[in-house]
Amino acid sequence: MLHSWEMYQGCYVHIPFCQQKCCYCDFISYQGQSPLVMERYTHALCREIASWQPDLPIAGHSTIYFGGGTPSFLPLPLLERVVMALKERGFWKQPAEATLEANPGTVTxxxxxxxxxxxxxRLSLGIQSLDDRELRLMGRIHSAEEAERAFREAREAGFTRISVDLIYGYPTQTIKSLRNSLQRILAWNPDHVSVYGLSVEPGTILADRLKKKVWxxxxxxxxxxxxxxxxETLPQAGYNRYEISNFAKPGQESIHNRIYWHYEPYMAFGAGACRFNGKKRETNPGRLPLYIEGKNAEPExxxxxxxxxxxxxxxxxxxxGLDLxxxxxxxxxxxxxxYAQALEQCxxxxxxxxxNGHVVLxxxxxxxGNRVFEVFVD
Ligand code: SF4
Structure with missing residues (x-):
């Protein structure tokens, strides 16, 4: 019998379109693409999915994760075609979890x-803040009220597992505004919360405004x-910190992300998507024209x-932690x-x-986190 790290445990699909680029974002995502480009991209994505042999070692309940970009920005008939392509090729059987990332400004x-x-x-909603001024400065396309509406309507549509993302450390954000956003979000009772400290990425609008001292x-x-x-607040509200940036109500941890943290194989499709077979990584071209014309992935x-x-x-x-x-x-x-020395130092x-047979942070x-990891670099 194969170990979990010898089989593909999940499948990631990248949708690289956004209505508008957020100021802090350096993900592979493009704004202002025409319906024709989206159509051609979907065609290329389905072609890539179909190009894989159906006899890959895929775990029975392997997960599905549509990330981006903004998967909820892709027109429904195109999204449906991708889902069908995955089902036809056996990547989507009876997934333990099928997550779609969504921007509150793009769902109805x-x-x-x-x-x-x-x-x-499972829905992963990019909320980021519930302060309208901060949302505007981030370049988000939704208001706090729209975020709240999206969450409520997602529940009404039957999503019993909803994750929300929050950013902290953004220009003009204060402890008071963060507390306010957090309290409002907790009142919705989401199942999972991811919190990200702002990281300033080169080439973003944010980096430029900081450099020019505008922000x-x-x-x-x-x-x-x-x-x-x-x-302090999230655990008090019943969310367990099960990963550096992730908190969940009991039993609501992300099954898909666990694959990455446990360093298990996963498939990935789409522009810039990176797959891992346990020994080797391969990354698809991130530029749309290259991906659409079928340029090969870069092996690493x-x-x-x-x-x-x-x-x-x-x-x-x-x-x-790490199971010894x-x-x-x-x-x-x-x-x-x-790692005797590194362990002793830490x-x-x-x-x-x-x-209990693990080493744990x-x-x-x-x-x-990063300083700890530096100690372990050989
Ligand atoms: S919606 Fe998400 S992927 Fe798109 S630009 Fe904003 S942060 Fe980046």
Missing amino acids: RESLAAYRKMGFD QLPSEEESGRMYDELM ALSEAIRREELVFMNLRTAE HEYEVRTGESFLKH KARGWMVSR TDEGMRF
């Missing part, structure tokens, strides 16, 4: 009902207080050392021997503990 009662009918059972980031101290607010050889490090980093992001026995089975070596700083370790 009708579209939400149609997503449910197609088989999506200013909150101070490190203010951002730290925002982080503390989130880390992963040495054993890189795979070992990634296995450690990804697992350590989770609250359950599994590490040994997968790599053929003892974690405790190989324990001495209060960043890590050993627990403490709250402090999660706070300084």
Whole structure:
């Protein structure tokens, strides 16, 4: 019998279209594309899906995740074609979870009902803030009220699993406005909340405005207080922190994202999409014309050392941490021997503990995630 890390556990589909580019975003997503481009993209996506042999080792209840970009911006008949292509090729059987990312400004009662009918059972809503001024500064296309409406209508359409995203540390955001957004969101009772500290990516409008000193980031101290607010409030409201940036009500953890954190194989289709077979990664071209004309994916050889490090980093992001026995089975070596020094250093700083055959980040370790990971780079 194959281990979970020897079979594809999920399938990611990238929809690279957005109504409008957000100021902070450097994802592969394009605004202002014509219906014809969307049509041609969908054709290329279905062609890519159909090009895979049906005898791939795919786990029985492998997950589905449509991300972007804005999957909910793709016209329904096109989205339906992609879903059909996945079903025909055996990538969509009886998924443990089928998630669609949606922007509150692009969903309607009708579209939400149609997503449910197609088989999506989990919605990931990009809310980011419930402060209209912040939303405008982020370049989001929706208001706080529209976000609230989208959430309510998603529930009414039968989505019993809804995740919302929040950003903290954005220019002009204050601890008070964050608290306000958070309280309003918690009143909706979402099943899952992802919180992301703002990261300034080169080439974005945000980076440009900061460089020109038109905008200013909150101070490190203010951002730290925002982080503390989130880390205190969410668990008090019944959300378990099961990964550095992710909180869920019991049983509502994302099954698909778990695949990444457990470093298990996943398929991926679409422009810029990156798949992993357990040994090798491959990334599709991100530029639309190249993807549409069928240019091949770029393979990336992963040495054993890189795979070992990634296995450690990804697992350590989770609250359950790295399973020492599994590490040994997968790599053929003892974690405790190989990383003895790094482990000792992290324990001495209060960043890590050993627990029930796992090594686990403490709250402090999660706070300084990147610094912890640096210690583990060989
Ligand atoms: S909607 Fe999402 S993917 Fe699109 S530009 Fe905004 S943040 Fe990026």
